[in-house]
Amino acid sequence: MTSTSTDTLAPGAHRAQPSSNAKTSNRSPAAPAPSAGEVVLAALHKQTKALRRAEHRVRDNDPKAVTQMRVTSRQLRSTLRGFSRILDPRATRPLVAELAWLGRQLGEENDTHATIEELRRHYDALPEELIVGPVADDARRELDQLVAQGAHTTQAALDSPRYAALRQALDRLLADPPFTERATRPAAQELPKSVAKALRKLDRRLADGQALPAGPQRDEALHEARKADKQLRHVTEIAAPAVGKPARRLARQAKKLQDLLGDYQDAVVARPLLHQLSAAAAANGRPVSTYYLVDALEQVRTDRVLQKLPHRLSSLHDKGAWLPSAAG
Template sequence: MRADTKREIERKYEATPDTRLPDLTGRAGVAEVVDKGVADLDAVYHDTEDLRLAAAGITLRRRTGGTDAGWHLKLPVAPGTRDEIRAPLDEDVPRSLADLVRARTRGAALVPVVRLRSRRDVRHLVDGKGVLLAELSTDTVRAERLAGPRRGRTAEWTEIEVELADGGDPAFLDAVHKRLRKAGLRPAGSASKLAKALTDTGRRPVAPPQEDGTAGGRVLAHLREQADALLTYDAAVRRDLPDSVHKMRVATRRMRSAFRTYKRVLDPAATEPVAEELKWLAGELGVDRDQEVLTERLTSRVDALPGTLLLGPVRGRLQAWAGAGRAGSRGRTLAVLDSDRYLALLNALDALLADPPLRPAARKDASAVLLKAVVKDYDRLATRVEHALALPAGPDRDVALHQARKAAKRARYAAETARPALGKPAKRVTKRVKAVQEILGEHQDSVVARETLRNLAIKAHAAGETAFTWGLLYGQEEADAARSERELPRVWAEATPSYRALRRI
C-alpha cells in the first residue's frame, strides 16, 4: 500500500477562545496573512492498551475532514520536528504503517484510544510573491477517551500551531516565535494533541526511571537509551533511510559492550543470553551495512579515475555486483526485523531492563566503579595496539589491527557511558580513542575492499575482460592501508595524555 512522507516542523502555543493573534506582517518576510477559512477535523488515535506508541512520542491517527484526510503516522525526529507518513483512508490500520511500529507493538492490537474533534481556523503566512512561508492555525479541540477505565472522559482546550512550509528555513519559526511570545502566548506544555488529551483525561505514559548517581543508575540509563535507539532505528531501517542500518547496529554494539564492560554492575549470567542475541542481530544487520559501505567506497574509487584508465565494462560490472548484493541484503534485513527471534530479543531486553540483575557494585557511587571499568578497557586496547604494531606487515598484522579496532570501540563506548559521571576527562578519552578507532577502521575497510576487488578481477578475467582497472584499484587500497599503518603510532601516542589525565581522577 502506498504511503507518503512529509517532514513536519512546527511550534505549538497555549491559547484560549479569546486569544487574539498579533499582526505578523512585516516580520521575517511576511507580506500578507491570508485567511483560508475554517475546517472541522475528526481524528481517532490508535495505540496499544498500555500506550506504547504514546510513550515513545509516536502518534497514529485516522482523520477525516480538511485537505489531508487519511491515516497519519508521526515519528519524532527532534523537538518540534516529526516525520508524518500518510496512507489512504481505509477502515483498518494500514499494513504499511503498522509494520513501522511493529517493534513497539510486538503483536499487541492497535485500538482506538482517543478521539479528537477540532475546529481549525487556518491562515497562511506568505511573502511578497505569494509563496507560502508557514501555516498558522487556531484549533479548538474536544478530546474523548475511547478505551480503558477512563473511557468517556473529555477535555477541551484551544491551541495555536505554526507549521513551516515544505523546504522552509526553520529560522522563520524563531522570528514568529519572538512575536508571539511578545504578544503573551506561551509554548504548549505538551508535544502533541494526543499527549495533552491523555494528560487532561487522567492518564499519561509511564516515564522512565531517573538516575540516582549510582553505578547501576548510570549503566541502566545508558542501556535504556540504546534500547530506545534500537526501536527508533527499526522504523528508519524499514523506511530505508540513509545510515539507519549503521545506527541500529551501533545501538546493539553499545549494549553488548556495556554488558561486557560493566560486569561488576550487571550479572553476566543474566546479560550473556541477551548479549548473544544482540550479537546475532548485529551480524544480520552487518550484511546490509557492509554492502552499503563497500559499494560507496568502490564507486567513489571508480568515479575518481580518469576515463583513460577505465578499461572494460568496469562501471557496469560494479553496478551489477552492487545491485545484486543490495537486493539480497535488503530483503534479508527486513526478514530479520519481521522474525520471531528478533521480537523475542526485544522482549528479553525489556524484561532485563524492567528487573535488572544488579550486583553489589551497582549501589556504589558511579564515578569510582565506572572509572575502573574504563581504565580496564583502555588497558586492553593498549595491549592489542602494541601487539599489532610489533608485527611485520601482512595478514597476521591485518588480523591484529582488526582486533585492536574492536577493542577501541569497546573502550570508546565505555568512556561514553561514563562521561556523565566522570566529566571532561572521559570526554577527552572518548575523542582520542575515536580517532584511533577511525584509523583502524580505514585499515579494515581497505582489507575488505581488496578482497572484493580481487574477486571482481577474477570474474572479469574469466569473462574475457581486462582486469587492469581492478588491479589499479587494488593497488590504491594497498597504499591506503599502508598509510593508515604509518599514521597509527602518531594517533595512538596522542591518546596517551588524555588517558593519564583520566587515571588521575
C-alpha cells in the same frame, strides 16, 4: 532479568548525605550525584529506544537505517560488556551473544553499502585515462546483487523468532537489571575503573595485532582492536557526564583511533570484493587493470594506517593518564 549474583543490589541505594553544618536556604537541595548503576541503566534505556526506532526504519526499507541499527546494537553490546563491573556478566552474557548475532545479520547489507561508497570514491578520484572499460557499470551490477542478498538476510532476521526473543530479553533487562554491589557507588568514582579496564583491553588487542606479520591473522587482530577501541570510546562517553573534561578528551582520542583503524578495516573488506569484481570482469572479457589499480591503492592505505598507529596510540594514552591503574 534476574541476576545470578549474590551481591546484586538496586542502583539507587547509595545517596550522598547533606553536611550537618550546611547552611539552610530557600533553594531546593541539589540533586544527589548519580550512582554508577543509574548512569549505565539510563544509557541502556536510550540505546534500546534507538534500536527500535532504527528497526522501524529498516522495515520501511530505509537503507541508511541498517547502518544505524547495527551501530546501536554494537553500542548495546559495548555497554553490557564494558560495564561488567556494574552489570553481572553471568546474566548479560547470553544477551551479548544475541546482539552479536543481530550485528552479523545486519553486517552483510551494511558492509556492501560501505564498499559501494568506497569504490565510488576511488572511481571519482581516478584520472579518466586510468579507468579502462565499463568499470562503474560492471561494479554496480555485481554490487546490486549483493545488496539484494543482504536486504533479504536483514528482513529474515527481523522477522525471526530469535529476534523477537532478543527484544523480550532487552525488556527484561531494563525492568530488572542485574546490578552488582558496585552499581550503588557514585558514578564519578566507579565508572573510570570501567574505562581503565577498556583501555587495557585495547592495549592487549593492539599488541596482538602489531606482533603478527602481514596477512589475514593480522587483519583479524586489528579488527578486534578496533572493536575494543569502539568499546573504550563508548564507555568513556557514557562516563563523561559524571567524570567531566578528562573523559571527553579521551573519547575524542578514541574516536580518532577508531577512524584510523576503520580505514584499515575498510580496505580489508574492499579488497576481496575487488578481486571478485575483477574475476567477474575477466570472465566477461572486460579489462581488469582498473581493479588492480584500486586494489593497490587499498594496500597503500593499510600501510599508511600502520605507520600512523604508534603516534595515535601515544596520544590516546596521554589523554588517559588520569585513569586509575591506566598503566596496567
